[in-house]
Amino acid sequence: QKEVEQNSGPLSVPEGAIASLNCTYSDRGSQSFFWYRQYSGKSPELIMSIYSNGDKEDGRFTAQLNKASQYVSLLIRDSQPSDSATYLCAVRTSGTYKYIFGTGTRLKVLA
Amino acid sequence: EAQVTQNPRYLITVTGKKLTVTCSQNMNHEYMSWYRQDPGLGLRQIYYSMNVEVTDKGDVPEGYKVSRKEKRNFPLILESPSPNQTSLYFCASSPTGTSGRNEQFFGPGTRLTVL
DSSP: OOOEEEOOOOEEEETTSOEEEEEEESOTTOOEEEEEEEOTTSOOEEEEEEOSSEEEEETTEEEEEETTTTEEEEEESSOOGGGOEEEEEEEEOTTSSOEEEOOOEEEEEEO | OOOEEEEOSEEEEOTTOOEEEEEEESSOOSEEEEEEEETTTEEEEEEEEEETTEEEEOSOOTTOEEOOSSTTBOOEEESSOOGGGOEEEEEEEEOOTTTOOOOOEEOOOEEEEEO
16 A cells, blocks of 8 residues: 655644654555645645755745655744644655655644 | 536435536546545545546545536436445535646535435
8 A cells, every 4th residue: 555654743833934744655656746735624735846865945835855765854944923824745656647646744733 | 707506415315326526617627536534544635627528537436426518517326325324425626737837726525315
């Protein structure tokens, strides 16, 4: 069974700090990785996608991918109370168009 | 406006009464998918479709059917709903393309309760 693991949290950070969210995956051949944000009762919203090793930055968000260690992370700089949500890590499994989601990490940014 | 729409948004039904949840996208995406979301279990993929008339099972397909007769529509059918299918359902779509970019966009969700 291919898996995506995330710490459920909550992860609490003060406003203005860096929030670091981590995700590990079991399918070594996976090629596509995604971070979604989900507010309570709402649908997941894509934040970042990453396809190759290294860092990818978009505004306050940086995704990091390390395929050798099978982990992907999301850094949120200058965290704001509006960033408080559940963050879902998703992986497209190798050789297919099936997606596996982690159960999400709940982030709380304290004002 | 580019979007994925689902109907109905809320549905309460009884065991065994067939129902269909519709999903439509206006982005000309090849790929469409259905997920269910349950507390503690996260999002789990039910079925997906790579294009018209091409569908495949996700991780939890039991008790569900899908069809893809048109590119824009991907309905989810529960022939005989049971209480364990009470859940929050999301439809999603994405391009597939040779670029490899396949970010999914999600619909607003359908909250289904089976009594």
